[in-house]
Amino acid sequence: MAKKVSKIDVLIVGAGPAGHMLCTWMARMGIKTRIVDKRFDRVNSGQADGLQSRTFEILDSLGIGQDIWRQANHMLEIRFWNPDERGAIHRSGMIVDTSPGLSRFQQATLHQGIIEDHLMGYVKQHSDIQVEYGLMPESLSIDTEQAGNPDAYPVSCTVRQLVKEKPSDQPNEHGGSSVPNGLYRSNLAADTTDQMLQSAKENESSSTEEILAKYVVGCDGAHSWTRRQIGSVMEGEQTDFIWGVLDIIPITNFPDIRYRCAIHSAAGSMMVIPRENKYVRLYIQITQTDESGKVLDRHQISPKTLTQAAQKILSPYKFSFKHCHWWTAYRIGQRVGSKFSANRRVFLAGDAVHTHSPKAGQGMNISMHDTFNLGWKLASVIQGRCSPSLLETYDLERRQIAQELIDFDHQFSRLFSGRPAQDILDKEGIDLKTFQDVFEKGNLFASGIAVNYRPNMIVIKPGKSEAAEKGNGAVQHVEDANGSTYASDGGKRLSNIEIGSRMPSHKILNQSDARPWHLQELLPSNGAWRILFFAGNILDEAQLSRVKTFAEALDAPSSFLKKHTKLVENWSSVFELITIHSAPRVKVELLSLPDILHPWSDEFGWDYNKVFVDDMSYHEGHGQAYKNYGIDASKGCVVIVRPDQYVSWIGEMEDVEEMNKFFGAFMLASS
């Protein structure tokens, strides 16, 4: 029988959070995509559960964030428990979980399977892409000669249909309990990928197919098969700290069981993460040696040993449960892949290129952020809108974040696994004040909002050398040589819009119907670049005249709006021009503004959803967008926002030539 051969734009290996998020872009931007997973069904229990502020913003840009937000358990406050002088735990402090004002959303928890269901629902709504389960790649090669040809399908990948032999339920190793056990997927277990493949090959009814793809993305987890094919190796360190995880409905008189708790006790540390539906996840530190002094192996870990450890830590409070949903254990380590891609044709994302401890609730988040970064770039290149060089920014940006993540996790998890300091001279013990400080700073990182990409072709930071950036995580602003200003404090930077960071959100009103919107609600993930035009006080004649000049420059045939969109029916599918002025709403008439700000259609008339105003709403207060962004209403400014909501460039309305140059550097002129 001839081997089946098929062609596809993108092949995604692995249907976890990273793979599903990548699918959302492919579905929305109409890219021919297949996604395969060696498992036979979706995740039903356990795995990740933490959802960070930035992840909610991303999910909201897909229209599914609000539902997930309502279903999730919200974590508002963290409570610290420490041993008192007699060794019993007592509540020693409490802090807010997510800093107020950072985002519309705060840290929350919800089972990974539900998130994946929502992502799959979105993909189904926009495409016919479906996860192909029980399909596993067995060989991958890149035709390097063709890698530079945009029309080629240079990646060949043979996939094998696995044969489902018996229910995939993993028997519990300890006493036959039916509680799902995550150990077999944890880093305490060996990689069984090759065995699976070998046994599939020996099965006669297993078939193969050759897939020729333009791009392959490995989202296949910590034991990534794709990673091995491109010779990327995980670099970093592994510790001996072992932690167990229990998903249970607690029966307890511990008073803070519905708060996120960091507990240090004489018997070890524990983290309490309240979940949806009465569940609570416990991260429990396990003694690394057994009673005879031997290092524990994974067969000695069970729900019973974890429960006993939790009871000791929580003592004198009582603790038991009747419902356990999942359990696992893992060894703490922080590692990053040596390569994130090969030949700009094969990419790695998620756990396939970074592993770390799960306690900061980052796993599912950073993985989804990886492919949220990659997806629109891949789609734009495949559509012929952008040069393949754009794809280099994926490696640059996400390696930076992976490195920041493991640096953070290294510090965070060691603090957490250490024993409390006994007194000020006890240098090996962890000073609890330090712990709380690190925890507080860690939460800002963990929110995902602090991400600030270093300069690259789509992150243009004026006057800032890349070297200066690299040496220092803190953001430095250097004034531009021409000394022009658009910020209310007179500097050429905005107090609350960072180039390289995601665009913050404040409420503004639609000029045409007075409806309030959070700015981010106007930035759905559809592949369009946004030109946010802060037009200032347009009742001022001089300012209105500047606005008209800006509109004319955009309307010229040489403008980026026209130059890169000749092949599409309507420039607004590639670039969306959103105006936000600061004059009183009731004094402004939409139709008195230049046409390009509210484009005309012969079929639908004027567009009433492009001009907004920073004004008081009837029912939801005043967003004070100009004030909060730090924009001077007498000047205004222009902000270029990427399809993934990150800020590329900030300039003045006279800088259209600079904007043309910006887009010209990576967008193809469609002629």
Add this chain to the structure above:
Amino acid sequence: MAKKVSKIDVLIVGAGPAGHMLCTWMARMGIKTRIVDKRFDRVNSGQADGLQSRTFEILDSLGIGQDIWRQANHMLEIRFWNPDERGAIHRSGMIVDTSPGLSRFQQATLHQGIIEDHLMGYVKQHSDIQVEYGLMPESLSIDTEQAGNPDAYPVSCTVRQLVKEKPSDQPNEHGGSSVPNGLYRSNLAADTTDQMLQSAKENESSSTEEILAKYVVGCDGAHSWTRRQIGSVMEGEQTDFIWGVLDIIPITNFPDIRYRCAIHSAAGSMMVIPRENKYVRLYIQITQTDESGKVLDRHQISPKTLTQAAQKILSPYKFSFKHCHWWTAYRIGQRVGSKFSANRRVFLAGDAVHTHSPKAGQGMNISMHDTFNLGWKLASVIQGRCSPSLLETYDLERRQIAQELIDFDHQFSRLFSGRPAQDILDKEGIDLKTFQDVFEKGNLFASGIAVNYRPNMIVIKPGKSEAAEKGNGAVQHVEDANGSTYASDGGKRLSNIEIGSRMPSHKILNQSDARPWHLQELLPSNGAWRILFFAGNILDEAQLSRVKTFAEALDAPSSFLKKHTKLVENWSSVFELITIHSAPRVKVELLSLPDILHPWSDEFGWDYNKVFVDDMSYHEGHGQAYKNYGIDASKGCVVIVRPDQYVSWIGEMEDVEEMNKFFGAFMLASS
């Protein structure tokens, strides 16, 4: 062939908004229900579109309000247009649409079919009830001797399966346009129910079935068949004012096309109602006579004549469209059914008992409110929890609202159809100042929030005679004889909680995890009565002692909590006790409060979702619930809230005996 006979608890005739809403209660409370509709499919275009604040609150209590709210077009501001001295229209004023602070939701518009889809989705989630289309009742009889027997099925209804002959698309009478035409369902068209039935009877393949039901509810619209069976007649008046309706995507330079507009022009009146997906609904006054002076008949009305009328009214602005979704015309009239029910066994709801003009956006809302009122009562009686006498309150309460509705509509629609006054001496013309005032007051009524039921067995107003109530729509408060107080202003009433009105909503925090909730979010429609226990400042020892006494009284075997719930596993499925205290959150320990306030379960431990606090939140401000409700924190109070969120009773925590008496009057002691 023997006629098929089946038994059912509730038979619903008609699957419009009233029928669907009734199904939600039946589904949620587990009542055996069938719902039939003579149409062959659901509404695809046209019909109602206005959603009022109270309707959103109700939809939110089903968990579907937020999705609908996001899909809907929000109407924030009303703009008034009037003729200037030269006869051209000009913008003469603007007011807020829904008064700020009234509700979490404001008036919005969304196609009726989408609302019905959401309701059907809810019903499907909770039951296997499905609309049976093409099924039409042909006879109904009540066995009056059995009507008083709770175990009987005294209503016999024969239903006939209609035969679908051809696509039900109604041809447009004017030029064969394919635009759906609502005229055939408007009050300008004759009732064709009998013809449909007759032709079905003549078709040999049409079959019948006898349904024996405990209850039948007629939600079968303005031409209600059920209404005729119980001898209820529509009483009221019909006018000669004819209005047309166009659902279009406007192409226009009229500047306020995305605002709700009330336009009076020399050429007639028009109302602009912006809709979702770029659509706008226009209500257009039609000249009642044709060019020869003859009164118009419905065959002279078409999209073309409506468009021409709209163009004249909007002149000098341009108006056209390329997309029309639906159109209709209707004659204004206000009528109420002479009977709302028969033998407490057959009930009427929605358009079947009240008709009015659609311009105030009330139709779909009041209809859904009717069955939202009826549903939980019917289910409670069928479950054996409550005496059938409870059902009398449906007639009392909803007839009151129907009457208020048509009184409002009478005034509103005549003002709207009149011509503008030319000067102050022109007594027949409508004074535009008066119009705007009525409009503003009308909006409060139209929001649905102003509903205040008169005293009855489940609306206990202290010291207020029914006569005084009936004579005056305004609410009067009379102090109780014993002079006790629980309000912060010293009176025995609460400034913002009206007995007989729906419980207003303010934000409070969960004591156990600091998550903010709007009070109404804690009152989902599941059939439970809520005891809202405003415990006050429980850090005060005297107050805490009162709280403990209250808890003991509730825990006694003679308490309503225990007396009426012996048959159910857990009293909290019938009564939910929600505590809201006003002490600082971080100073209170949940487990130090009486157990009954956070009930214990051997399976799940303590209940962490019953005790709340009026305190500052981290991210959503301070709800100031005590202040906004007007409750004195040093006293506290108790509010009994019905399963439909209306307030039955307000008292002090010493009044448990009064609460026992209240529930004893209509709840059956389950022994």
